[in-house]
Amino acid sequence: MGWSNWSGSVTARAEVARPQSEDELAALVRRARKVRATGAGHSFMPLCQSDELILGLDRLAGEMRIAADRTTAHIPAGWTIRKLTAALWEEGLSLANQGDVNPQSLAGAMATGTHGTGVDLGSLATMARGFRLVGADGTARWCDAATESELYQAQRLSLGMFGIATEIEVAVVPAYHLEERIEKRRWSEVRESYDELASQHRHIEFWLFPHADDVILKTLTPCDPCDPPPSTTDMEESAFRRVLHVAAKLPFLTPFLQRAMMRTRFDGHRRGPAHAIFPSDRTIRFEEMEYELPRAAGLAALDEVVGWIRKKRLPVTFPFEYRTVAADDIWMSPMNAGPVAAISMHQYARMPWQSHFAGAEAIFRSFGGRPHWAKRHTLTRDDVDALYPMAEHYRTARRAADPHGKFLNAHLESLFS
Secondary structure, three states: OEEEEEOOEEEEEEEEEEEOOHHHHHHHHHOOOOOOEOOOOOOOOOOOOOOOEEOOOOOOOOOEEEEOOOOOOEEEEEHHHHHHHHHHHHHEEEEEOOOOOOOOOOOHHHHHHOOOOOOOOOOHHHHEEEEEEEEEOOOEEEEEEEOHHHHHHHHHOOOOOOOOEEEEHHHHHHHHOOEEEEEEEEHHHHHHHHHHHHHEEEEEEEEEEOOOOOOEEEEEEOOOOOOOOOOOOOOOHHHHHHHHHHHHHHHHHHHHHHHHHHOOEOOOOEEEHHHHOOOOOOEEEEEEEEEEEEEHHHHHHHHHHHHHHHHOOOOOOOOOEEEOOOOOOOOOOOOOOOOOEEEEEEOOOOOHHHHHHHHHHHHHOOOOOOEEOOOOOOOOOOHHHHHHOOHHHHHHHHHOOOOOOOOOOHHHHHHHH
16 A cells, blocks of 8 residues: 655555456456556646555566557557657667656656757657557456547546557667767857757757756767766766755755855766666655746746846755657647747755745746646646646546546646546
């Protein structure tokens, strides 16, 4: 009994089951009054919370099957991104994009719109071509663009409300290598040149400590084949961990600590297989809020939030992360109105975050932002309707798939029941 998300801020007293076959999973779903699925627990909102049954799919039997044309692969939904990308690499294939960590389950990452960065690259959900789902009655069925298309369109970003995915057909590309470069640049310079930089690199992002004037800029560019990198991470965390421990005890020192830390050198260079370069080790626990804003408004919104934090000398200890994501056509995707700038705000898990996030969220909303569904936000049902024209259509599809709300919990009921 008992479950917790990665940061420890969301907990549940529920039966946690890890079925090893689809038949076992179906029997568990049939007998449950309420059920939620979980992956690696990287959602900061209570998406997986349940007071009855939580299902983990990491032990579910299954194998990868690659299509004859090698453009798609059928993948067990409970596989982690780490396991999936390593298996694809052995077959000479890759995902077109990844985020900067890889322990999440494939199903969980797609269900929440998890993404990496790149002006021409969408979220992982855009790579889904079909799903095998165990429904509320325990029956398994397949959906794709041609078969049960309404269910498929809703399931592309499902928040786990349309059934338990056991297999996903995923678009894949020929394997490729990446060169990673990290450097320190002035925030004022990056603010002026970011669009040009983004057009020059397949992947680009930066981190900005709110009390410092430099950013840590990271680019990933396709390169010639090479050996795996000697390191599994882009930046070493030990010095930052010491800074956070001091800031947690003496929060008023946060501005000084960040400026001092950014006086050190930040440079790095790695090359290797794409699946080994995309992810990095992230072992320090934090809380996170992320907003997707119209790309043209992203830098101005970040500048305003940073100015607000500096004016109030708020102890926001983590850097903001700034990425770009391509537009898509997924009903409940924050990217469905056009390309976005994705701005992630973090706070050390041992420090208060609620009031800081609330103040920043108001600014992001004023710039037309929509939150990442798995990161901290305060959307109401009315907000969902205002931000997503397809919201009621999505609810209709949910009721058709799960008329008695077996896959809902209190959080999701408040938005989608």
